[in-house]
Amino acid sequence: MSEPLLQVTDLVKHFPIKRGILIDREVDQVRAVDGISFSIEPGQTLGLVGESGSGKSTACRAVLQLIKPSSGSVRFEGEEIAGSSRRQMRPLRRQMQMIFQDPYASLNPRKRVGQIVGDPLKRQGVASGADLRKRVQELLERVGLSSEHYNRFPHEFSGGQRQRIGIARALALRPKLVIADEPVSALDVSIQAQIINLLDDLQDELGLTYLFVAHDIGVVRHISDRIAVMNKGKIVEEGSADQVCEQPRDEYTKKLLAAVPVPDPREARERQKATLGRQ
Amino acid sequence: MSAAPILAVEGLRVGFATEGGLLQAVDGVSFQVNPGEVLAIVGESGSGKSVTAQTIMGLTRSKNARIEGSVRFEGEELVEASDATLRRLRGDRIAMVFQDPMTSFNPVQRIGRQIVEAMEAHRGDLAKGEARTRTIELFEAVGIPEAERRVDDYPHEFSGGMRQRAMIAMALALEPEVLIADEPTTALDVTIQAQILRLLEDLNRERGLATILITHDLGVVAEVADRVLVMYAGKVVEEGTLEEIFYDPQHPYTWGLLGSLTRLDCPRPVRLPQISGVPPSLLELPQGCAFRPRCPHEFDKCTQVPGLEPRLTEAPEHCDRCWLTPEQKRAKRRVAGQIGLEAPAP
Numbered sequence: 001m002s003e004p005l006l007q008v009t010d011l012v013k014h015f016p017i018k019r020g021i022l023i024d025r026e027v028d029q030v031r032a033v034d035g036i037s038f039s040i041e042p043g044q045t046l047g048l049v050g051e052s053g054s055g056k057s058t059a060c061r062a063v064l065q066l067i068k069p070s071s072g073s074v075r076f077e078g079e080e081i082a083g084s085s086r087r088q089m090r091p092l093r094r095q096m097q098m099i100f101q102d103p104y105a106s107l108n109p110r111k112r113v114g115q116i117v118g119d120p121l122k123r124q125g126v127a128s129g130a131d132l133r134k135r136v137q138e139l140l141e142r143v144g145l146s147s148e149h150y151n152r153f154p155h156e157f158s159g160g161q162r163q164r165i166g167i168a169r170a171l172a173l174r175p176k177l178v179i180a181d182e183p184v185s186a187l188d189v190s191i192q193a194q195i196i197n198l199l200d201d202l203q204d205e206l207g208l209t210y211l212f213v214a215h216d217i218g219v220v221r222h223i224s225d226r227i228a229v230m231n232k233g234k235i236v237e238e239g240s241a242d243q244v245c246e247q248p249r250d251e252y253t254k255k256l257l258a259a260v261p262v263p264d265p266r267e268a269r270e271r272q273k274a275t276l277g278r279q
Numbered sequence: 280m281s282a283a284p285i286l287a288v289e290g291l292r293v294g295f296a297t298e299g300g301l302l303q304a305v306d307g308v309s310f311q312v313n314p315g316e317v318l319a320i321v322g323e324s325g326s327g328k329s330v331t332a333q334t335i336m337g338l339t340r341s342k343n344a345r346i347e348g349s350v351r352f353e354g355e356e357l358v359e360a361s362d363a364t365l366r367r368l369r370g371d372r373i374a375m376v377f378q379d380p381m382t383s384f385n386p387v388q389r390i391g392r393q394i395v396e397a398m399e400a401h402r403g404d405l406a407k408g409e410a411r412t413r414t415i416e417l418f419e420a421v422g423i424p425e426a427e428r429r430v431d432d433y434p435h436e437f438s439g440g441m442r443q444r445a446m447i448a449m450a451l452a453l454e455p456e457v458l459i460a461d462e463p464t465t466a467l468d469v470t471i472q473a474q475i476l477r478l479l480e481d482l483n484r485e486r487g488l489a490t491i492l493i494t495h496d497l498g499v500v501a502e503v504a505d506r507v508l509v510m511y512a513g514k515v516v517e518e519g520t521l522e523e524i525f526y527d528p529q530h531p532y533t534w535g536l537l538g539s540l541t542r543l544d545c546p547r548p549v550r551l552p553q554i555s556g557v558p559p560s561l562l563e564l565p566q567g568c569a570f571r572p573r574c575p576h577e578f579d580k581c582t583q584v585p586g587l588e589p590r591l592t593e594a595p596e597h598c599d600r601c602w603l604t605p606e607q608k609r610a611k612r613r614v615a616g617q618i619g620l621e622a623p624a625p
Contacts, residue, residue, distance in 0.1 A: 051468035052439070158557050159324075188323040189495055193539035193553035200550070215468065218541030222551060245543055259473040261498030263540050265521045268501045 003078065004039035005209045006063070006177055011036050011072035011082075013055075013062045032058040034233030035072070040226075042176070045203065045210040047224030047241065049217050049256070055233040056213045060179050063211070064096060065089050076177070094124055097170035101182035103162030107154040113140070113165055114150040120172045139168040144198060160191035164198070171202065179211045184219060196223055217260055221245045229253045284311035285489045286335070286373075286457050291348035291358075293327070293334050299562045301345070304330040306513035308348075312457065312489040317479075319492045319500040319521075321536070322510035325558050328493045331510075332459045334358075335491075336375055337365040352457070371401045374450035378462035380442035384434040390442075391415075391430025394449045401453055417448040421478055440471035447478065454486070461493045476503050497540060501525060509533050512559055512569035515587055519597035529590065529599035532570045534612045568600065576603060576611050 013033040018024040033055045040046045050056045062069040065084055074082040081092060097120075100106035107116055118136045121127045127135050137147035143164040154162055163183060170178055180199070184192040200223065202208060214220050220227055221241045228238040229250065237250035248254045262268045293305040305327040312318045322328040333339045335350050337357065350357040352373060357365065369375075377383045385393055391414050398410040411430070418426035421444040434442060443463065450458060460479065464472035480503055482488050494500060500507060500521070507524040509517040509532065517530040528534055535554035541547075556573040559565055565572050567582035574581070580602040587598045591605055603611065 051470065160557060188558075189497075190323060190535060190539055190554040191557070193551040194555070196541075196551055197553055216541070217469075218543050221543065222541045222547050241547075255470060257543065259469040260543055261469075261473070261476075261496070261502045262544055263498045263501045263525070263537070263542060264544065265501045265525050267544060272502075 002041055004075075005042045005077060006211070007039040007073075007075040008063060009037045009073040009075075011059065011062055011074060012070045013058050013067065014070045031233045033062055033069075036228075036230070036233075036235045038228050038235065038238060040177075040209055040211060042209050043203070043207050044225045045212055045223055047220035047227040048211060048213045048230060049215065049220045049227060050230035051215060051256070053232075054230040056230050057181055059230070060098070060181050060211065060213055064098060064179060066098075094173040095175050096177040096179065097173065097175040099163075099166050099170045099178060099180040099183045102186055103159050103166055104186075106166055107162055109154055111153075112150070113145075113152050113154065113157075116154070116165060117168045117172055120169060124173060126173065136168075136172070139172055140165075142202075143168045143171070144194075158191075159187050160194060163187060163191075163195055167195075167198065167202070171206070174206070175208070177209045177211065179213070181213045182215065183212075185214060185216060192219070199223065217245065217256060229256065284313050285353060286312045286491075287349075287351045288331070288335065289349040289351070291331065291334060291350060292346070293330050293339055294345040296343040296345070297562070302561045303513055303564075304561060305334065308508075308510070308513075308515055310508055310515075310518070312491055314456065314489050315483055315487040316505050317483055317490045317492055317503050318506050318508065319494060319504035320508045320510060321494060321497065321500060323495060323558055325512070325561060326510040327513040328510050329461055332375070332461050332491060332493050335459060336369055336373060337362070367401075370397055370450075370455070371453045372455050373457040373459065374453070374455040376443075376446050376450050376458065376460040376463045378465055380439055380446055380466060383446055384442065386434050388433075389431050390434055390437065390445050391418075391432075394430075394445075394452050397449060398452050414448070414452065417452060418445070420451075421445070421448045422474065423448070440467050440475070443467055443471075443475060444478075447475070451482065455488070457489045457491070458482075459491045459493070462495070463492070464499060465494070465496070472499070479503060497525075497536060509536070512564060513561060514569065514600065515598075516570065516601075517599040518587065519594065523594055523597040527591075527594075527597070528612070529597065529605070529608055530570075530601050531574045531576050531603075531612075533599075535573075568602075576607075578602070 011033055012035050014029040014031050016026040017028040017030060019027045036059060038046060048056050061067045063074055065081060069082050072082060073080060076092065114136050117139055118132050121132055121135060137150055140147055140149055145161060145164050184195050187195060203210060212220060212223055224241045227241050227244040228235045231252045237244060237253045244253060248257055262271060289309050291305055291308045294301045294303045308331055310318065320328045330339060334346060346358055348358065384390060394414045395410040399405060414430055415426045418430060423429055423441055423444050437445060464475050483490055492504060504521050506520055508515050511532050517533050524533060528537060538552035539554060554573055559569055567584055571577050571581045585600045585602050587600050589595045589598050591597055
């Protein structure tokens with residue numbers, strides 16, 4: 001087994017609940033992420049599934065140090081990054097990027113596509129001027145857009161195309177790790193498949209490592225090598241994608257899988273009969 | 280069909296005047312719903328499925344809207360009806376559940392109060408306190424725990440699933456004959472979705488409610504629908520029973536939709552079959568079949584719009600809009616590997 005690219009150990013993020021008018025007293029805590037551990041090897045995809053409120057998005061943000069974890073360790077290529085300052089994180093940002101859920105909210109509506117995708121390159125001092133433009137246009141083509149889209153604004157694009165812009169931006173700095181938080185859940189079914197296939201192709205080509213977060217276990221199973229199931233801030237089960245989906249061990253995982261609708265009328269009917277029989 | 284349809288839509292066309300010209304959001308849609316039946320309307324964004332639903336309720340009326348065709352509820356024409364008539368029917372006889380449970384309630388009014396108000400508006404003769412008692416019963420019926428206490432909560436005190444249940448409770452408050460549910464479970468977690476779908480199904484069976492379910496999720500359709508309408512760019516491209524649509528789909532767009540699903544009950548494919556391209560802009564529709572630019576089976580005839588017709592002698596009510604012959608379709612959909620399902624053995 002090779003050394004993991006990302007190793008998370010006992011990661012905890014608690015948010016305080018405060019009461020009081022003049023003096024804020026901490027009365028309780030929301031245990032959004034309550035001691036999770038996982039690791040991802042280079043070139044692999046770990047799918048993190050869970051329902052809303054399970055802590056999966058908080059986990060992503062804590063891994064990337066976008067919010068400060070309460071405790072625990074996050075090692076990237078063996079180096080501890082938990083608790084790093086923004087300044088310390090800056091060079092590492094090149095290595096780890098994020099793709100967001102909502103392609104309507106995650107792109108600045110006042111900036112042109114070229115600026116949006118080129119911004120990380122400029123800020124990290126990787127490219128400028130004509131070189132920058134060329135690299136951005138290459139990126140746009142790589143994600144299935146056209147280099148002529150360089151001067152357009154986000155509102156001129158459909159949801160699926162916007163998500164491609166978000167992917168181009170995340171890939172601009174050639175990161176090793178990409179964290180995708182619900183990257184397809186806002187998209188139409190026929191577009192979802194396109195984006196999933198694109199992410200698959202990019203992984204093969206660029207040797208990317210993914211942490212793929214979603215509530216749709218079908219999508220997660222398709223793209224992941226391993227799956228971790230989160231519930232109430234904890235990982236309740238982890239295993240290979242097929243094992244978790246076909247032979248789940250944990251009760252919560254079983255419940256989650258049973259609730260996913262089967263797009264096959266006969267099987268759906270069989271399942272309904274089975275559930276009714278048990279009640 | 281034995282029972283008389285409670286709602287009949289005939290040649291419905293809805294256009295909106297925009298700066299770019301007339302946007303034909305719904306272009307000649309016809310269907311009927313019978314009591315106790317669930318009709319699913321499936322399509323992507325821009326297919327016209329939500330506009331169809333909203334037009335039935337008279338919610339698309341505006342200076343810029345051009346509405347043609349007919350919507351009959353128990354024989355009464357709604358397209359031409361006065362606002363007063365629609366107000367009388369809306370909520371009372373025909374109710375709607377919207378997609379977004381977060382924004383469909385007034386945030387500064389207690390949830391129970393909003394439902395009571397709707398009941399009182401339609402039933403002036405309700406005794407004092409009766410509407411409230413009834414609201415509590417409804418909350419119990421849709422599975423909201425501690426109903427008596429929770430009717431006095433504000434919307435923000437409810438979770439998404441609870442709000443969706445409250446909205447269904449509100450829709451059912453006046454025992455409507457027709458329920459229009461526009462993506463009722465899309466914003467919900469799967470475990471909650473499963474409960475809401477069961478609930479809708481029970482209501483259908485027990486109260487003989489006619490339901491129009493609008494969704495993009497074929498998994499949800501397979502669980503609850505009796506009949507399915509597939510819409511694309513404002514038109515119905517395929518129509519049939521649940522089994523016909525899933526086991527013998529005739530339109531390449533339906534094949535694409537079925538094929539691109541990620542399925543937990545099948546081994547995963549190396550690559551997900553995908554429909555290439557994006558849905559067309561309704562202002563610049565391609566000539567002929569609107570799906571033509573994305574269709575892998577396009578041929579010269581496709582520059583003319585195919586009619587929505589039955590093409591299978593054995594299934595006279597299974598209609599589609601595609602020029603391919605049934606034999607060609609059966610061969611092509613298998614070769615393309617885009618169908619997730621094998622037809623069941625006869």
